[in-house]
Amino acid sequence: MPENSPPATDRSPSTTRSGAGSQGATANGRFRDIVPSPRSSWEIARIDLIRGYRWVRNQDLWLAFTVVVGFIGAFLLWETFDAARNVGTQLTAGGPTPTWLVTATGILWLFLTILLAGDGVSSNTDLDNDGQYLTIRPAADVVGGMLIAAASKFSVYTIPLGLVAGAGLAAGSGSPLPLVGMLAAAVVVVVSAAAIGYPIGFTIKGVIRRSRNLGRLTTVVGVVLGLAYVTLSVTGELLTVVERLEPVLQAPPVAWFGHLALATTPDASIDPTGALLLLGLSPLAVSGGTVLSVPAARYAWLADTAHANDGDDEELPTAPDRRVDAVLGAVCRAPATRGIASTTLLRAVRSPLQFVFVAPPLLAAISFVEGAVTSGTVPWYVPWFVVWYGAWAAGAVIPLNPLGNQGATLPALLTAPARGRHVVHGHVTAATLVGAPLTAGTAIGAGYLAGSSEAVLVALGIASVAAVVGSATLATGIGSLFPRFEAVSLDASRQAVPPSKRAYSLFSICLSLIVVAVAFASDETARVAGSVLLSQWLPFGIDPSIDAVTALGWVVLVGAGLAIPLAYRTAARRIEAYRVD
Amino acid sequence: MTDFAIAADGLTKRYGGEPAVEDLSLSVPPGTVYGFLGPNGAGKTTTMRMLVTLTEPTAGTAEVAGVPITDRSRLTQRIGYLPADPPVFDELTAWEQLRHVARLHGIPDERADERIEALLDRFDLLADADRPIASYSTGMTRKVGIIAALFHDPDVVLLDEPTSGLDPRAARTVRDTIADLVTQEMTVFLSTHILPAVDELADTVGVIDDGTLVAEAPPAELKARANESPDLETAFLEITDERDAKGAERADGRTPETGGREAERSSKNA
Structure with missing residues (x-):
């Protein structure tokens, strides 16, 4: 028997049938190949x-x-x-x-x-x-x-x-x-x-x-x-x-x-x-x-996916030289902080699905833009809305789940000498590097279109940076207390780990309260509206005066000021002592 | 402080009353390989997690590299740990991942890059070092995890299934690397199901079953104990069979969906 001949026992029934039967089977096979x-x-x-x-x-x-x-x-x-x-x-x-x-x-x-x-x-x-x-x-x-x-x-x-x-x-x-x-x-x-x-x-x-x-x-x-x-x-x-x-x-x-x-x-x-x-x-x-x-x-x-290293290039890879590392090298002293920040940014860019979780408020932005385009004017409050959204998004997109974001690498992080504060610094740095310029730029642009004075534009810039840093720090504190490790599927093959519902809600409530407090502390109309609304909502016939509303605003603002270092301390300790049980 | 690289005394972990590890005591001298064997769900991973501070023991004490396992900040400077699931970010390249881990260890980039390049070359990964880990095979991903656990020269390294999913050549590289580590006075705590690897490398073998250390001896001694044939597989099967027979009645009344035991089983079977 020739070497290439199949053994008799391997022959399927179709190969032993008559030629006509074989042709029929082949035709049937072809039909099955093209028609479901x-x-x-x-x-x-x-x-x-x-x-x-x-x-x-x-x-x-x-x-x-x-x-x-x-x-x-x-x-x-x-x-x-x-x-x-x-x-x-x-x-x-x-x-x-x-x-x-x-x-x-x-x-x-x-x-x-x-x-x-x-x-x-x-x-x-x-x-x-x-x-x-x-x-x-x-x-x-x-x-x-x-x-x-x-x-x-x-x-x-x-x-x-x-x-x-x-x-x-x-x-x-x-x-x-x-x-x-x-x-x-x-x-x-x-x-x-x-x-x-x-x-x-x-x-x-x-x-x-x-x-x-x-x-x-x-x-x-x-x-x-x-x-x-x-x-x-x-x-x-x-x-x-x-x-x-x-x-x-x-x-x-x-x-x-x-x-x-x-x-x-x-x-x-x-x-x-x-x-x-x-x-x-x-x-x-x-x-x-x-x-x-x-x-x-x-x-x-059946496509052979084209890879970046296809071709005749036989050179071996060398150490990656990323611009983000150069920037981080200028702002981070500790290698661990630089490592966390750099990895966080690279992952965010290469797998941007995390940004989906901060997209919903942008639906409101559509009506702002539509109004601005049709009327040709931007209301005065839009730049401040941008500051709030930028701060909220910068906190919610990554720092709000500092433990869960680590995924399978959490054991590597926890068994490395990096301290909790490095993890917090890394997350806040990453959020600030992206969030602060975007927020400040958009807020100042919106302020310019709204006809704000130079002083207000400067205030918008400073407020943007401060709000993003403060919000990211607050987010790490809240997120470290309520981590989430389960991923959410965004389509058939892509997954992302969102913050836990408790962290997401608490963080959003905190930021919204701060915005209301700023309004109470700075704007007479907001104080009057707040006084009327609170008197309707509060039980036992409590009827806060405008002065009380002002004081309440300041109390919340002072509380927020204290909450940021407290959140920093909480996150650093929590991450450092975290156990995988 | 003890003279042992790893010293555990009465280490116990319970999940909601269900014991995952029960009264485990062991001592591993420096510069040796300790082979840690056990059936799926026996408590190997839980033990390793306690030794690297990832899991808090319910009772008992342990020291690794002379540092109590309650002192994470000191301990992390002395250990390397490879979990069963390689701890990597799929979005990063191998080089970026290793540089990230180097930074977590406080190693400057220049020094880290030199060492990363050498280790990537040794593990035959250098040509693929600029590709995302998401595109790697299981074995390649595991190699990245192994390098990450080793390249900061820890005193004690704990490896959970380091050769699982590796081709024979890569598995040989890992075994040679472990043998090299021991010559450099590093202590290796090796959990694996690849018995020939344990037979070849381990100075002492510990067998854990149902959360209890049921045997501990040099491989030759364990093999000599086997009745049917003098090899490690037979010894392991006889030790765990004997144990299972004794505990069968108890096991029948136990619910499988309990705490960390099941979690461990799932992660091992995955």
């Missing part, structure tokens, strides 16, 4: 959805986010119902069909397609367990499972929207028929968006993975796109973009989604051709998109 098996795809999607549900259920941060989105969603759904009911009533009264309905449906489809393409690029479409699925099922089945799961997840937005809009139209027109069209559109929109968005996302992912430069720029591109979207939103330019896109959104085939949504609404005077064509072509488009997703996914999954 519905049964296997559904099983993969089912597991993915169950995992997603359990993941959200066990993540307090995401549960809170879901609740907030739920409230906002409920409000928006009510508004949708109201608007749809009005449209239904107008149509029944013989009014024209509003063109914005078709545009809105087109925007929804476009927005979902972009989101799903982004989802395809993200780690949500990475293969778990070292690609083990691919050793069990053809790639087509895995892709099919991912598409079903993605469409199911995003249908959480479209199905309720379709149902509520349909219900509104039904209520306005007095007929249940609009529900049929709306529901059909809700399904077709999300399924086609997934089938078109995912192959695009997979292809982009494959290109990024093969490119050293694009791989490095992914985060930057993501941030730029996010900032561009926020900027367009707050400046109102998003509407301009929609207006520019209107000819496309009102033309086939994108307009057909709107036509399908309104196809069953009485008196909507919609040409049914587009809706019928969409219903007829959707299965083809979805099948085509699914089949195209398979090679696109293979292209992404």
Whole structure:
């Protein structure tokens, strides 16, 4: 027997069948390689959805986010119902069909397609367990499972929207028929968006993975796109973009989604051709998109990721020479302080997910910016809000969990000769180096736009630095008392350790109290308002005078002044004596 | 102060009444290797954590390098510790990680870099020293942890599973390094499941089971005690079997989800 011949016992049944049978098996294999098996795809999607549900259920941060989105969603759904009911009533009264309905449906489809393409690029479409699925099922089945799961997840937005809009139209027109069209559109929109968005996302992912430069720029591109979207939103330019896109959104085939949504609404005077064509072509488009997703996914999954050290460069690495170390060398004497600060900053830059936990107050900033852009003026209090936010964020982003942030390296820290004070100094230095210039710069800029005097601008600069240093120190004290070690998953593969809820709440309350105290101590209007509010809120008919409110403000400020060294001392001792039980 | 590098007397740790380590006493002379064996969840990691001040004993005393384990600030200058999970930041490169640890030990960058380069070269990591640790294999990550535990020349080094996940060549490097350390009068407290490594390196072997030190002797003596065949594996199995048989009745009534024992089991099995 030739050396390379397989042993007889290794031959599979297919290799011993007749030639025709073998060809049939090969053809079947090829078909299985490009077309997903519905049964296997559904099983993969089912597991993915169950995992997603359990993941959200066990993540307090995401549960809170879901609740907030739920409230906002409920409000928006009510508004949708109201608007749809009005449209239904107008149509029944013989009014024209509003063109914005078709545009809105087109925007929804476009927005979902972009989101799903982004989802395809993200780690949500990475293969778990070292690609083990691919050793069990053809790639087509895995892709099919991912598409079903993605469409199911995003249908959480479209199905309720379709149902509520349909219900509104039904209520306005007095007929249940609009529900049929709306529901059909809700399904077709999300399924086609997934089938078109995912192959695009997979292809982009494959290109990024093969490119050293694009791989490095992914985060930057993501941030730029996010900032561009926020900027367009707050400046109102998003509407301009929609207006520019209107000819496309009102033309086939994108307009057909709107036509399908309104196809069953009485008196909507919609040409049914587009809706019928969409219903007829959707299965083809979805099948085509699914089949195209398979090679696109293979292209992404089987990429040999480009590394920074690819190439002919055979030189061995030398000691890293970071600018941050040069800066820290100038401000930190103790190597341990420099070590903590440097590592904290490097980790923050390379894994910036920690910043997500201080992002929520920025939602308020959007309204400030929007107001400033539309009115052309900045209110006097905005720069002071910037000082408060900068101080709060500088404290909450890193120093508020000095023990938990160490993760697996906590034993190394605790068994090293570095003292508790070095850890505190390192965290405060890192927070100040980033937080102080950003806060001072933004506050002074906002103050300049608000027309503040030079004295106020100087005060803003000094207050920014002092507030960031004080806040970071206070945060280390509170955070060392209430450490948190459990990470929160921010997506399928990225985790970050947020501060504990107790530390987060206590720290936020402390900083808010200090802001109120500053207002009471410095501003007559705030004192009057405080006196009125406190007399309403306090029990036993206590009615504090304006002088009492002033005194209260000063007491809190003196207390805050004392709390900072106390927090420093607490953190240093707590970290030094911390035990891993 | 004792003449031993490690001296423990009646060291006990209980989690909510459940004993993780019970009345453990041992003495390790300077410049020797102490092999610490035990089944999963036997109390090895808890013992090591008590010896390096990470965990406070419920009872008993111990000194490491002549320093009581209640005095962390003095003790940390004399010890090196490698936990079972290598203590590294995934976002850093190996060089950055080691420089970070050097700084925690108060070593200036210039001096640290020279030593880091030599150790990275010795452990065959120098070519990858500028890559993030997140991209390393398990063995490479462990090597970084080992270097971090050793490079400040501690008097006593405690290594928890140092060769776990390493390829044969890397495991050999670690064993050679440990042998070198002993010639430099360093004391090594070595917890591992790789019995040939203990057989090769250890001057004394301690076997812990159910939180109790059930045997302690030089490897040759332990092997001689084995009935079936004179090797360390048989000796270990016979010692722990005997112990398990005695404690089986007690163990049946114990809930597994208790305190640090289970935590230790989980971390070891992970």
